[in-house]
Amino acid sequence: MSQILPASIPATLFHERADAIAEAARELAQHGWTPATSSNFSMRVDADHAAITISGRDKGKLGRDDIMLVDMHGKAVGTESRPSAETELHTQVYRHWPDINVVLHTHSRTQSVASRLFAKDGVVKLEGWELQKAIRGHTTHESALDIPVFPNTQHMPELVAQVDAWIESGKPLHAYLINGHGIYTWGHDMAEARRHLEALEFLLGCELDLRRLNA
Numbered sequence: 001m002s003q004i005l006p007a008s009i010p011a012t013l014f015h016e017r018a019d020a021i022a023e024a025a026r027e028l029a030q031h032g033w034t035p036a037t038s039s040n041f042s043m044r045v046d047a048d049h050a051a052i053t054i055s056g057r058d059k060g061k062l063g064r065d066d067i068m069l070v071d072m073h074g075k076a077v078g079t080e081s082r083p084s085a086e087t088e089l090h091t092q093v094y095r096h097w098p099d100i101n102v103v104l105h106t107h108s109r110t111q112s113v114a115s116r117l118f119a120k121d122g123v124v125k126l127e128g129w130e131l132q133k134a135i136r137g138h139t140t141h142e143s144a145l146d147i148p149v150f151p152n153t154q155h156m157p158e159l160v161a162q163v164d165a166w167i168e169s170g171k172p173l174h175a176y177l178i179n180g181h182g183i184y185t186w187g188h189d190m191a192e193a194r195r196h197l198e199a200l201e202f203l204l205g206c207e208l209d210l211r212r213l214n215a
């Protein structure tokens with residue numbers, strides 16, 4: 001279905017965002033982090049709009065036509081296509097942090113297993129790993145980095161409320177896991193969001209290894 005853009009958004013800008021999303025998604029899919037059409041990706045286009053993956057598409061085979069425009073409440077703009085089922089989790093991040101421009105959500109095996117294993121604690125506590133410095137604002141392995149694990153639900157407003165509650169508690173939030181589901185993380189630009197995602201994938205894998213080794 002074709003995308004009609006508001007007059008305020010040049011086609012070149014939307015295409016640039018769509019191409020960046022498609023390229024990142026293809027690369028993340030090659031890592032095996034987007035199995036069976038899972039995962040979704042978005043980029044801010046302007047203060048009121050984001051470009052996001054259309055629901056149900058194979059994230060390893062995205063092109064421009066697989067990306068659509070939504071407003072900051074997750075409503076489709078200028079198309080009949082259906083945005084990602086999890087769009088509200090993306091727009092929540094953009095509404096809360098105006099300087100965040102990219103949101104990435106993946107379903108790797110490591111993320112999925114870690115989300116189940118740490119669900120009872122409600123959080124993965126990362127401490128002592130040099131790679132924590134890949135996360136914005138973290139300058140030493142000695143800092144603590146908490147990644148909350150929220151219960152999964154098919155009712156997006158419930159998930160949004162859980163994320164809101166964490167943010168309102170004043171605790172920092174760079175990423176979260178959803179139990180039995182996957183991870184959400186974000187960044188000021190694609191490079192930062194990718195760095196966060198790759199670092200967290202690695203760190204969650206390390207935590208799982210420690211558990212396996214009983215260390």
Ligand SMILES: CSCCC(=O)C(=O)COP(=O)(O)O
Nearest residue numbers: 038039040055056057084085
């Ligand atoms: C088949 S994966 C289940 C839905 C999901 O968790 C996901 O990330 C993909 O949903 P979307 O609507 O964005 O394609």
Ligand SMILES: [Zn+2]
Nearest residue numbers: 038039181182
């Ligand atoms: Zn998902």
